[in-house]
Amino acid sequence: MIRYSILLFGIIATFLIAMFGLTILPKIFIDEGVKDPTYFTPFEVREGHRIFVREGCIYCHSKQTRPEGFGADVERGWGRASEATDYRNLLPHNLGTMRTGPDLANIGARQPGEEWHYINLYQPRAINEESIMPQFPWLFEVFSEDARPGRDGLNLPERFRIPGMKILPADEARYLVAYLISLDQETGVQ
Amino acid sequence: MSQAKKSKQRKEFNVADLDRKARYVVLFLILSGVFWLLFGTLLALVASIKMHLPDWLGSAGWLTFGRVRPLHLNVMVYGWASLTGAGVSLWMLSRLLKVPIPLRGYIIVAGAIWNIALLVGSIQILAGFSRGIEWLEFPVSTMVVIVLCVIIMARSVIVMVMTRSVKQLYVSVWYIIAAFVWFPLLGLVSSFPIFDTPTVQAGMNWWYAHNALGLWFTPIGLAAAYYFIPKVLGRPIYSYGLSLLGFWGLALFYNWNGFHHLIGSPLPTWFITISIAASVMMIIPVVVVAVNHHMTVVGSFSAVTYSPTLRFVVFAAMSYTFVSLQGSMQALRSVNEVIHFTHFVIAHAHIGMYAFVTMMLFGACYYILPRITLREWHSKKLIKWHFWLTAIGIIIYAGALQGIGIFQGFSMNDPDVPFTDTVTMTIPYLIARSVSGILMSAGHLIFVWLLIRMVFQPGEQPETPLIWEKIRKEFAL
Numbered sequence: 001m002i003r004y005s006i007l008l009f010g011i012i013a014t015f016l017i018a019m020f021g022l023t024i025l026p027k028i029f030i031d032e033g034v035k036d037p038t039y040f041t042p043f044e045v046r047e048g049h050r051i052f053v054r055e056g057c058i059y060c061h062s063k064q065t066r067p068e069g070f071g072a073d074v075e076r077g078w079g080r081a082s083e084a085t086d087y088r089n090l091l092p093h094n095l096g097t098m099r100t101g102p103d104l105a106n107i108g109a110r111q112p113g114e115e116w117h118y119i120n121l122y123q124p125r126a127i128n129e130e131s132i133m134p135q136f137p138w139l140f141e142v143f144s145e146d147a148r149p150g151r152d153g154l155n156l157p158e159r160f161r162i163p164g165m166k167i168l169p170a171d172e173a174r175y176l177v178a179y180l181i182s183l184d185q186e187t188g189v190q
Numbered sequence: 191m192s193q194a195k196k197s198k199q200r201k202e203f204n205v206a207d208l209d210r211k212a213r214y215v216v217l218f219l220i221l222s223g224v225f226w227l228l229f230g231t232l233l234a235l236v237a238s239i240k241m242h243l244p245d246w247l248g249s250a251g252w253l254t255f256g257r258v259r260p261l262h263l264n265v266m267v268y269g270w271a272s273l274t275g276a277g278v279s280l281w282m283l284s285r286l287l288k289v290p291i292p293l294r295g296y297i298i299v300a301g302a303i304w305n306i307a308l309l310v311g312s313i314q315i316l317a318g319f320s321r322g323i324e325w326l327e328f329p330v331s332t333m334v335v336i337v338l339c340v341i342i343m344a345r346s347v348i349v350m351v352m353t354r355s356v357k358q359l360y361v362s363v364w365y366i367i368a369a370f371v372w373f374p375l376l377g378l379v380s381s382f383p384i385f386d387t388p389t390v391q392a393g394m395n396w397w398y399a400h401n402a403l404g405l406w407f408t409p410i411g412l413a414a415a416y417y418f419i420p421k422v423l424g425r426p427i428y429s430y431g432l433s434l435l436g437f438w439g440l441a442l443f444y445n446w447n448g449f450h451h452l453i454g455s456p457l458p459t460w461f462i463t464i465s466i467a468a469s470v471m472m473i474i475p476v477v478v479v480a481v482n483h484h485m486t487v488v489g490s491f492s493a494v495t496y497s498p499t500l501r502f503v504v505f506a507a508m509s510y511t512f513v514s515l516q517g518s519m520q521a522l523r524s525v526n527e528v529i530h531f532t533h534f535v536i537a538h539a540h541i542g543m544y545a546f547v548t549m550m551l552f553g554a555c556y557y558i559l560p561r562i563t564l565r566e567w568h569s570k571k572l573i574k575w576h577f578w579l580t581a582i583g584i585i586i587y588a589g590a591l592q593g594i595g596i597f598q599g600f601s602m603n604d605p606d607v608p609f610t611d612t613v614t615m616t617i618p619y620l621i622a623r624s625v626s627g628i629l630m631s632a633g634h635l636i637f638v639w640l641l642i643r644m645v646f647q648p649g650e651q652p653e654t655p656l657i658w659e660k661i662r663k664e665f666a667l
Contacts, residue, residue, distance in 0.1 A: 004359065007368075011371050011372065014441040015371075015405070015441075018445030019379060021461075022461065023385070023390075023393060023394045023397055026393040026458070027384065027390045029458060030387060031387050034387050034388075053320065054320065055257070056257055058256075059260065060255075060256075064454070064456060066455075070523075071527055071603050072602065076605050084456045084458075086456065087387070087388035087456070088387070091387075092391060093323070093388035093395065095388070095452070095455055097451060097535065099532070099612075128610060130613065130614050134240065134244055134256065135244070135248045137249050
């Protein structure tokens, strides 16, 4: 026979102890080392992070590299093992749990070229025929060839071009790419 | 006065009274849940097909994979499983404690508000205002509203326990009380804005996400298993002692499991190690519950052929054992090194939420709905189709994705394999997943058709259920 009061006490106690252990205790241990009110994130990067979250990139790309000897993240050239201090101000966190696509913790160092990112975001199949990444055409603007003289459209393969038109990154694409390029373990802090 | 009050409290209700009073509130919660099941199924198909046809519906922002997939999860979790699970729990509690569900009007209003919150949250995710935390993509406002609605239901649970007209609290009651205490606490803690650095938030994220399954859906699912298996078979549960061990084992260990989602991440290793240890300890309550259920069913296994409830519930209970033991293994570092970041985990989550929770709720619906509507299911054959489509669907799903997930993991850990190969190797299995999704969707449509026939088109009402005739006669239910 289990008494109601004991039952309720046990239910709440088991919950609170574990909650303290897994949410409050990590906060006490980690926060101090990573909270840095003076740390400055440029506007473009901040906006880019917002778009990264909005488009749900995290459901296919993790943003954490595992230590050497545990998986092959380092051997694959995805960067050194991530540390808590790599992650500072940008919320929500983007550690991720899935690698349908490659890890992005160090993508800025691995792919520093903006043009590469623009093409990959506009049409991933233009970079890698076998990619299953979604396209993000709503981050781009289509202009006629004559508009905006001096700005070249994306250098897409023939089959992805729109005849007589050129594709230029809109602000959102520029922010997102600024964010992706800022993901560099040596210089940037995410 | 107190004498009169006491005698009033001890008033015996017969099951017909209880079911009649539970009718509208339970029906409303179940039907709401089923609506979200259909919506979530549609989202699941879109997300699944997009994995192998990436340009399909590719030009609209609100239909991109990264918005549809989290919405699928949120709708299934907070819509289908939570609403239907709450309805099933309240009904079971009313039966077990022999008191009518109190606060029925409030619960219906709360349910309506809950539905509106889901609708608003869904639009927000598709429009790009996701909170961006897995399992918590609904904006905080939606989450808080849902938690308040659950608190109203929890209040009803507590009132039922306080005014019960039976002395003993059956094991299902423990689980239901626990679920209705744990979920509001979980939801509230996860909504506090104190987790304001990324890694700490990641910790909270997986503490929450694992506990949403472990402390909300699992207790509801197990309460249903503990209720329906003995009920349908008409025999008591095998062991009270094992029930006790199973319950407290779950309360002690499941709470600590969350960080096994963060193995290899930059969080301090000792937190993760605690979670790994707790995950392995989960073997105790899981095996205990499995033995308890198995010993109850043993000898009467053939009953699954004539009771659709038992068939779904037994399938679900077996899935629970399987998925939990698998989970304990997955938490081990050596296993996690391979399967983390692969489709294996996706399939694991679906065995938990679908093969266990969803199948359990289907089983419960097949039992509860005829009793609260006093109408009969219209087709025995279609119920069988529902079972086999969904059961075969989830088996194909799990088999395909877990099979390839292991190879995907090994390839990912072999730096000589180009990364693209780890993607292309999964494509045939992702297509198999879409096929399994179509099977499950067909099962859901059959279920909805049966439900519509029962609820909205009364037609001819047989005296006794076609399928449970045998049981009903024998045990006078």
